Amino acid sequence: GESVGLHLPTxxxxxxxxxxxxxxYSNSASDYFIWYKQESGKGPQFIxxxxxxxxxxxxxxxxxxxxxxxxxxxxxxxxxxxxxxxxYFCAEKSLAGKSTFGDGTTLTVKP
Amino acid sequence: xxxVIQSPRHLIKEKRETATLKCYPIPRHDTxxxxxxxxxxxxxxxxxFYEKMQSDKxxxxxxxxxxxxxxxxxxxxxxxxxxxxSALYFCASSLGQGAxxxxxxxxxxxxxxxx
Numbered sequence: 001g002e003s004v005g006l007h008l009p010t011x012x013x014x015x016x017x018x019x020x021x022x023x024x025y026s027n028s029a030s031d032y033f034i035w036y037k038q039e040s041g042k043g044p045q046f047i048x049x050x051x052x053x054x055x056x057x058x059x060x061x062x063x064x065x066x067x068x069x070x071x072x073x074x075x076x077x078x079x080x081x082x083x084x085x086x087x088y089f090c091a092e093k094s095l096a097g098k099s100t101f102g103d104g105t106t107l108t109v110k111p
Numbered sequence: 112x113x114x115v116i117q118s119p120r121h122l123i124k125e126k127r128e129t130a131t132l133k134c135y136p137i138p139r140h141d142t143x144x145x146x147x148x149x150x151x152x153x154x155x156x157x158x159x160f161y162e163k164m165q166s167d168k169x170x171x172x173x174x175x176x177x178x179x180x181x182x183x184x185x186x187x188x189x190x191x192x193x194x195x196x197s198a199l200y201f202c203a204s205s206l207g208q209g210a211x212x213x214x215x216x217x218x219x220x221x222x223x224x225x226x
Contacts, residue, residue, distance in 0.1 A: 031211030043115075043201050043220050044154065049213030089153055096167040097142055097208030099215055101153040 011079065012108045019077040021105045023090030030092035033066055034099060035075045037043070044101075045074045049093075077107075085109045113138055115218035117202050123224045124192050132187040132221045134194040136204030144215060145177060146201040154201060160185060161208050163166065192225045199223075 013019050025033065031052050036044035050057045050064045050073075057064050063076040073090050087106050091099040124130050135141050142161045146154040147170075156169035160179035171177070175194075179185045186200040189196060199222050203215040
């Protein structure tokens with residue numbers, strides 16, 4: 001199960017499938033865009049960031065894509081695992097350092 | 112590795128009471144951020160401090176105040192508590208306002224319940 005283009009509040013995928021979580025941002029002046037993972041009752045945990053002058057960045061099993069033309073950010077998770085189940089937030093960082101969070105997407109991974 | 116420490120982890124108060132939350136950033140981090148997260152909501156930025164000076168301000172109510180001390184820890188003071196203040200309060204820290212990264216390091220949060 002993948003979703004492309006639209007932000008969805010929930011996403012359910014089978015274990016082993018790839019996941020795509022989407023986000024729209026508003027502030028073109030942000031210098032970094034970030035993805036956080038938040039498990040129930042815990043603080044947000046940094047996954048990956050991308051500088052505003054880049055369009056793609058890869059990490060371990062994750063890839064972030066930035067489309068500045070349409071102000072769209074996506075997070076791709078390869079071979080999704082049960083431990084990936086959480087709420088995922090995109091965020092944009094201002095020059096003063098604060099991150100402004102977007103709406104979260106709850107990812108559920110079915111075994 | 113040392114993380115951001117927040118205390119208390121849980122706090123129960125009555126309406127109109129006062130509460131103080133504490134945050135100890137990662138050693139050598141000089142910037143602290145406070146966020147409020149209601150149930151099912153995204154974290155909302157309240158206020159931040161860089162080198163003990165307020166660096167940015169968000170949707171922090173006038174009933175709330177905060178400061179950063181000489182050892183870089185920060186305290187969020189909340190007065191005249193209202194039922195709507197019940198939330199998770201997160202503190203995050205970074206080095207130098209995160210000049211070369213987007214990453215903020217979050218604590219585990221303080222859960223405030225106002226009865």
